[in-house]
Amino acid sequence: MKSQVVTFLIKCPDQKGLVAKITSFFYDKGFNILSCQQYVNSIEDTYFMRIRLNADGTEISKKELEKSFLELATPLEFDWSVNYGDKKQNVAIMVSHTSHNLYDLLERYKEGRLDCNVKMIISNHDKLRHIADMFDVPYHYLPVKKETKLQQETQVRNLLDANAIDLVVMARYMQILSSDFINYFKDKIINIHHSFLPAFQGANPYKRAYERGVKLIGATAHYATEDLDEGPIIEQDVKPVTHESTPTTLKRIGADIEKLVLARAVKNHLNNQIIVSGNRAIVFPEAGE
Structure with a gap:
């Protein structure tokens, strides 16, 4: 060997x-x-x-x-x-409107801080194509409507298979994936969400968090499962906030936490530091590598 x-x-x-x-x-x-x-x-x-x-x-x-x-x-x-450490994993990033996680992952990838090949970006909107062009990563615009959801998922799956994708990162991809899709890529899809869930699900979570007067905000990265946002947790982080925080500042702080949490989760997966056991993720720390 x-x-x-x-x-x-x-x-x-x-x-x-x-x-x-x-x-x-x-x-x-x-x-x-x-x-x-x-x-x-x-x-x-x-x-x-x-x-x-x-x-x-x-x-x-x-x-x-x-x-x-x-x-x-x-x-x-x-x-x-x-x-065996002799092959970099192929990664696909799925995204909708929000750009902060996408920018951060691509920057880390280009700087060599994520040991992988980002093979493509897949989006249900054409809004973020310029970011893909900036980092020279192929961008696939696959719009989806309620009546075309299964056909669009088939297109996505075919793209992932054709490019031998090892890991799918949902960097704020605002579509619910089907059970068939998730089970086909079991323990190979990482999702990110704000830690207000399930208390502040749906639209404008930071506005409702502001109205509730929260004192902590954060983010959670986890493997996607059939139960929405309830898969094995890989990474989490929080930051204290005060009554002076506005919905805008809460959103900005939340975005910064999301970037760090998602990047750590992806790195943990790429470094083979995770064992999934039931609905828990055992995440070993880096050991001098």
């Missing part, structure tokens, strides 16, 4: 000897362990591990490694995945 960093994500029933068995397996195969992060959910009796390995000097192929690891994993009931 060529010089590279290999990342395994493991979930299984908690049991004695897991660390010893897993680390010994990789030692015997000639890997150097760069980091080993673990978490035990004592309530659900479940064990989680993220282990990063240096493959320098190993002679084993990917196929042989996975076949051999499966022999360890099967009796221990591992739910596992492996990433």
Whole structure:
């Protein structure tokens, strides 16, 4: 195997000897362990591990490694995945009217702070095409009406498949995706919303938050599921505000928080730091990478 960093994500029933068995397996195969992060959910009796390995000097192929690891994993009931770090993930950004998240993601991408290939931007409006042109990213305008929703989703899905998209980022794409679409890209769609939900759903949430006199505003990034805005939470953040804040300042502060939260969530996903367990996301911190 060529010089590279290999990342395994493991979930299984908690049991004695897991660390010893897993680390010994990789030692015997000639890997150097760069980091080993673990978490035990004592309530659900479940064990989680993220282990990063240096493959320098190993002679084993990917196929042989996975076949051999499966022999360890099967009796221990591992739910596992492996990433070899030799291929950047392909990302599609979906957006409607609002530009702040799109600008931020594209800037981070162009500066190399998001390790991916942004292959396209998909929108149900033509309003933000100039941003795509600015960053030299293909822009696909696919309008949607109630009576054409399924046809438009089919167009979107065909585009994503044709470009081998690994991750879809809903950067304020203001359309509800169908269950079929979400399940087809299960745990591969990240959405962002303000943390007023469900208290301030619908139009003008910042105006209604102002009227309610909130003292905290924030944002939540999560995986999209059939239950709107209730998928596994990846990142959240909040900022205190005061009675002096207007709907305009609340909206501006909220947009800044959204950008940071969405960017962190996308980076966590791209870095293989997340294990989804039921409706929870176990997010391991960066380990010196």
